[in-house]
Amino acid sequence: KVLLNSQVYELKQSDIDVTVTTTDGRSYKAKYLIMAIPLPLQMKLHYDPPLPPLRNQLIQRTPVGCVIKANVYYKKPFWRAKGFNGFLACRDGQLVLGNVLDDCRDNLPLAAVTVFVFADHAIKMQGLSKEERMKIIAQDLAKAYGCDEGLQPVHYEEKNWLGEQYSGGCYVSTYPPGVLSRYGRTIRKPFNLVYFGGTETATSWPGYMNGAVQAGERAAREVLHALGHISYSSIWKEEPEIKEVPAKPFQLSFIERHPPSFRTIISFIGLSTVGCISATCFLLYRYLYKP
Known part of the structure; x- marks a missing residue:
């Protein structure tokens, strides 16, 4: 219940x-x-x-991450006409877009993309109105897809996860x-x-x-x-494998399976330095000392 x-x-x-x-x-x-x-x-x-x-x-x-999720609706999926599948991933900081996905559905009369705004961009968008956020996202979609049709959304919905008091953000706690x-x-x-x-x-x-x-x-x-x-x-029993979709484990190298920690690297550098100094002192002693 x-x-x-x-x-x-x-x-x-x-x-x-x-x-x-x-x-x-x-x-x-x-x-x-x-x-x-x-x-x-x-x-x-x-x-x-x-x-x-x-x-x-x-x-x-x-703390939980900072994300704004938005659905931007258009009359037609103009990105498909340009040969795009709709997916975007922007990480250079030039656009507010983080990830974009095609969200067109057969039972809806409008075409849509789902937009995720992450981290610092999401924080900066907090002080703007919903209309201002829609305008900025539409401008960035037009730039990313390279066509002015992105500037003409007919509907807009968003979820500002930063303001959700029963999740605290999105998507998960960070460490x-x-x-x-x-x-x-x-x-x-x-x-x-x-x-x-x-x-x-x-x-x-x-x-x-x-x-x-x-x-x-x-x-x-x-x-x-x-x-x-x-x-x-x-308690920790293995999940049954789905026969229709067999698991294909990633092949990891030794360094990927056993990545060194920062502390280990510093310790190694310290030991190497001490070893080099000791060896140098020993060689100088053998070379300079004449009984």
Whole structure:
């Protein structure tokens, strides 16, 4: 049963159950709980007992990305007439467009492209009106496709994920340098009777629906194990391969499988430098010292 418009603000645990309370005063009790909200939003809840220190530190350091998603509609798919499939990827900073995809559908009378505006461009677009954002995106589409038809959209819809209070951004939490190495071990570690799902906790495709499904199924199996219904070894069972689409693993080189860390490189340089200095001193000593 899914309850809409039921914002949880408090989570209490005893030795035998978990109780969540919503902003309208309703309470719900269960033997176990799976939390699957974005990591930074977990700070908005009041916990009794408090979160473990390392998890508290983790969720303070995992901001969600900045994205505006827009659908721009035209009378005709003019890009197809020019031989384009509609896909664009702009990374030189000259255009606000990040990625663009053809979103034409047979059951819609209009042609459409889906536009993603990322990072700094999304932040800069915050202070503009919806009409101004549409105009800038249309101008960039015209430049990218090389035709003035891009300047003439007939409809525009957008989702500013930065303003969404129940996701905090899009698409997923980001991890600045050092966060995973210091706190990452706690990302899936249960908190008494609370287990953690959500796409951020996935081991494959985090940030995507694939990862959300994998994480949800894994968290559910953890609860089933806690209830005594399945063995511990069943928690991380392999997903069955789809026979119609067999897996084709990437062939990785040794350096790709074992990439050196920055600390390792610095240590290696330091050891090499010390070794070179020592060897030079030894040779000078042998050459200059005459008993």
